[in-house]
Every structure is written in C-alpha cells, then in structure tokens.
Amino acid sequence: MEPRQSAVLGNVLNPAYVPNFLEDYPRPMSLWHRFHNALVHIGFALYWRKWTIVPLIQKEISAQFPELPLLLDLERNVSLSLLNSHFSMNTPLPLLPSQVEVGAMHCRPANPLPQELESWITGAGSSGVIYFSLGSFARSSTMPVQYRDLFIQAFRRLPQRVIWKYEEELEDVPDNVMISKWLPQQDILAHNNVKVFITHGGLLSMQEAIYHATPLLALPIYGDQPKNSMFIKNSGLGDFLIWEELTVDMIVGALTKILIDPKYKENVLRMSLSMRDQPISPTELAVFWTEYVIRHKGAPQEEGLAAASFRESHKSRKYGELVHYMFVATGSDTLGPWGKNASKFLKAKDSSGLVKERKFTCKYSPDPAFVLMVAGASIADPVDVATIIGHHLVRIRQGFFPSNKRGKPSGLYY
Known part of the structure; x- marks a missing residue:
C-alpha cells in the first residue's frame, strides 16, 4: 500500500510500525529503523508527488484536458481502493472499509500443460x-x-x-x-x-x-x-x-x-x-465492493476521516510533536540510561518553537551524538511537506543509539 495515498483516504499509516514499500526492517523496529522509515515515507512522497512523476503527468494531462480537475484532487475523491496485498503474506495493517485487500486475485488453479x-x-x-x-x-x-x-x-x-x-x-x-x-x-x-x-x-x-x-x-x-x-x-x-x-x-x-x-x-x-482460506475469492470480493460503491452512489459512509482530509485531521499536530511521538520512549529500558534525558531534550523548545542543539554522550558509545530538531510547522498536506524538509533538519550520527540492557538494538516497543 502506498502510504500517502492511504493518508489521503483518511488512514494515516504510522511509520513507527508500517514499513515503506521499498524496504523492510526487523521486528520490532529499532529507533534508527523508525527514523529511517519515516524519512523514506516523507522523501518518497516528495520525490514522486511533488518533484517528478505526478508533476510531469499533470503537465501532460492539463495540456490535453485543461478542464479536468488536478490528479491529486481526483485522488481525494476516491471511493474504493483495491489493494494487491493480503495479511497472510504482507504486514497486517489497520484498514478502512474503503480499503479492500484482493492480493493474488490473478492466481488460479492450474490448467493442463502442453x-x-x-x-x-x-x-x-x-x-x-x-x-x-x-x-x-x-x-x-x-x-x-x-x-x-x-x-x-x-x-x-x-x-x-x-x-x-x-x-x-x-x-x-x-x-x-x-x-x-x-x-x-x-x-x-x-x-x-x-x-x-x-x-x-x-x-x-x-x-x-x-x-x-x-x-x-x-x-x-x-x-x-x-x-x-x-x-x-x-x-x-x-x-x-x-x-x-x-x-x-x-x-x-x-x-x-x-x-x-x-x-x-x-x-x-x-x-x-x-x-x-477465504470465504470468497479475491476476484469476487473486488466485484462485490465495486458494485457496493455503485449501488450506494460512491458509498460516502465509507469515507471516515477522508472527508475531513489529511490537512484537517492533522492541522493541530506539530512536526516536533510528531517526531516526539515516533522516537521518544518513556522508559530508560528501551532507549538506554539516557532515555529520559532524550525525552527532556526534545521537549526543551524555546519560545520560537526551535529546539536547542544539545550534546550528550551515550554510556555505550565513546562518541558524542547530537540531534538538531526544528519544530513548530504544521503538517498541512500529504504532498505539501517541502517546507518541513527545507526548514527542519534531523541529523543522527552513527553510534547514536546504543544497545539496551538486553543487548538488543534500542527502539520503541509498544
């Protein structure tokens, strides 16, 4: 599933546990894996939708059909998404009624060979x-x-x-x-x-x-x-x-x-x-939900948060709060002995919303590690995050995340 398209429908997939479509990570994800996964989620949305593929297609379509609404506006009017996945062979995800898994619908029993x-x-x-x-x-x-x-x-x-x-x-x-x-x-x-x-x-x-x-x-x-x-x-x-x-x-x-x-x-x-082992075949499932949407004239009852749009449902969430939510643990056992200090570090914002650059040394690593985070910008739109990338810098040096007491990579476990 493409995370940005899912977000437009109103189902925001959390990169803390949902891998991007290009890479997978060990379970449970370490703190570094969650951070890297979040960057890929955002970066690919920018690359595909803001900088390269979608703008080029939009330019061509607008030239041929000037009266047609923008592609990204049409996307927000989608009533049904048929997903080429199934929980038996993909990461199980929380889905909306308008997101229906029909993975392997092209598979069939064998025909006689030549x-x-x-x-x-x-x-x-x-x-x-x-x-x-x-x-x-x-x-x-x-x-x-x-x-x-x-x-x-x-x-x-x-x-x-x-x-x-x-x-x-x-x-x-x-x-x-x-x-x-x-x-x-x-x-x-x-x-x-x-x-x-x-x-x-x-x-x-x-x-x-x-x-x-x-x-x-x-x-x-x-x-x-x-x-x-x-x-x-x-x-x-x-x-x-x-x-x-x-x-x-x-x-x-x-x-x-x-x-x-x-x-x-x-x-x-x-x-x-x-x-x-399914009650009906993926093909029959796809046919049922397609006809359901037709019968109910777009099935607006399936939309959920999509009607409010990604912008409205997230307009009060600040980027710094999102980073804090994704990467900061509450206990010292998951992030090591400096977990609580890291939490205080991320919360220590001045009146302008900027996080002060702090340096600290991990007990398990002789090299100091630093993070510079800038908070205060709202995540406005699934494709309008250029300002976040341009004005919000997150740098983590190798060795930043030590192993916890159990010898496993540090990370959030919830």
Whole structure:
C-alpha cells in the first residue's frame, strides 16, 4: 500500500510500525529503523508527488484536458481502493472499509500443460525440476554474459532438470536445460514435480509461487524486489542471492539447500493454505465492493476521516510533536540510561518553537551524538511537506543509539 495515498483516504499509516514499500526492517523496529522509515515515507512522497512523476503527468494531462480537475484532487475523491496485498503474506495493517485487500486475485488453479512440457517435467523423476524466469520486464536475454555463463555452469552441475524462460537462442545449453521464449508460469509452478522457482522477486511472481506452494530463490533487480526477497528469506519460503556476488558454487549451494531442507516447502505450503482460506475469492470480493460503491452512489459512509482530509485531521499536530511521538520512549529500558534525558531534550523548545542543539554522550558509545530538531510547522498536506524538509533538519550520527540492557538494538516497543 502506498502510504500517502492511504493518508489521503483518511488512514494515516504510522511509520513507527508500517514499513515503506521499498524496504523492510526487523521486528520490532529499532529507533534508527523508525527514523529511517519515516524519512523514506516523507522523501518518497516528495520525490514522486511533488518533484517528478505526478508533476510531469499533470503537465501532460492539463495540456490535453485543461478542464479536468488536478490528479491529486481526483485522488481525494476516491471511493474504493483495491489493494494487491493480503495479511497472510504482507504486514497486517489497520484498514478502512474503503480499503479492500484482493492480493493474488490473478492466481488460479492450474490448467493442463502442453504435452512437451508435461513430458519434460514428469521425465525428471524424483530429482524434480527447477523453473527459472525473471519476469516479463527484465528479460533473461539481456542478462550480462558473465552472469548467464555462471547459471549455465551451475545448471550443468545439478541433477535436476531446468526450465529457463530465455527470449533468444542460446548456445552451449546443458542437456538438462530446456529454453523457451514464453512459458505458462502458473501451470508450471502448480506441478508437484517443480521443486524451486528462481525469480527476480517481483510481487506477482512471488504471489503465484506462494499460491502454488513452490519454494523460491530470488535474484532481486530493482524496485520492491529486494524487499520481497528479504520477505522470502525471513519467512522461510526460500532464499535470495545478490547479483554482484554470484558464483557457480553459490548458485548450486543455494538451490541444493532449498531442495534438500523440507522446511522451505512446509513454510510455503502453510502460507499458501492461509492465503487460499477465504470465504470468497479475491476476484469476487473486488466485484462485490465495486458494485457496493455503485449501488450506494460512491458509498460516502465509507469515507471516515477522508472527508475531513489529511490537512484537517492533522492541522493541530506539530512536526516536533510528531517526531516526539515516533522516537521518544518513556522508559530508560528501551532507549538506554539516557532515555529520559532524550525525552527532556526534545521537549526543551524555546519560545520560537526551535529546539536547542544539545550534546550528550551515550554510556555505550565513546562518541558524542547530537540531534538538531526544528519544530513548530504544521503538517498541512500529504504532498505539501517541502517546507518541513527545507526548514527542519534531523541529523543522527552513527553510534547514536546504543544497545539496551538486553543487548538488543534500542527502539520503541509498544
């Protein structure tokens, strides 16, 4: 879910526990992770909505349709958001009635495979098959030669058969590798003799693998793929590798680990059963709520805080108070022996609303750490935060947050 779009609907997602869509963090988030996550939340809203994408699109649309309302004004009139997520495979979030999860709605039961593919997969015997696809956007044929050769060498060492979506002719292919420009991915993943899915970590591919209970080995390229790949590893659905670090031994080792250890299949099967266990399918759910909004002429009863707008619901909250809310703990156990002092530090504002720059030294770190925070500006609009970035500076030096008494990274636990 895009946090700024959610805020426009009236559901403000707290960056203290809701990760941004590009990164994930250990649970519970440390103080540093919450701070970093908040910066990403704000920074991406500025980058996408204020500086780059939305202004360029708005300029083109206004030139072609001058009478059309602004895009960001149209967004505030949204009656229903269908979210490509599900709590079984995403961070559970508090949602409004107008925010409906329909994740994996494109997933379906398997259709019969073409005879050639069926014979190739069943002919692999008990060793099974590895399926390799980097999706529809990143083509395997554009893979740098050094990486392509690593995979060819690795596949040659495996007893399994490999089905590789590769968009061009490829020479020196091992006998256990089938090359094809297009493949029915869901039908392959649903086959019980397909043991591992090598993927780029795209959201839809990950959902299909979970739906059909196939363990994954991810090779993230860009966007949300690193976050999805970390989710795959942390959830025990498989593992991921970094392109720049690839070796033949690493590829063979990662695949062998996933093939041999039954926990990966068990974990992905458990998540698949949870995702499938719904009273109606995601498609039927999307149809119901779409027709509900039509029947009730926009369903204004669903709007909640959206009618008051992000500006109205937050006009009395000051930026300094928001920072204080997100980052200051009440007890010394979570922030270390200086937790209470830090709280007093953030509250020590002068009459102009500026926080004095204070220096203090953490017991667990020999280096002094400092924070300069400027408070007093209202958060006015989900995209109107340029003044906050321009006039409010938050700097934290490495080593600022010591470990607490339990040896865990400092942070808020509530």
